[in-house]
Amino acid sequence: MSGATLDYHSDSISLRVVEALADATDTTPSELEPLYNSIDPEALDQLFQPGFSDEIRVTFEYGTSQVEVRGDGTVMVDGTVHDSE
Numbered sequence: 001m002s003g004a005t006l007d008y009h010s011d012s013i014s015l016r017v018v019e020a021l022a023d024a025t026d027t028t029p030s031e032l033e034p035l036y037n038s039i040d041p042e043a044l045d046q047l048f049q050p051g052f053s054d055e056i057r058v059t060f061e062y063g064t065s066q067v068e069v070r071g072d073g074t075v076m077v078d079g080t081v082h083d084s085e
Contacts, residue, residue, distance in 0.1 A: 013048040014041035024077040
């Protein structure tokens, strides 16, 4: 899976998901299909605001990839951790 840890002060979780997907697929974020084709990015960002439970977990499909976002800010794509930093 592709993974990255969220910096609540500077990154939205939806941006981190896009960066992790680009890393996992060896492409640029601008070449990806819009994230909103798979999940509502604004709703995702709302779920992962500071102060929310670290135990929250959201899993969804993006194209042929399985994406998991964890409450601690970790973004996983297809079981491999790809740091988007």
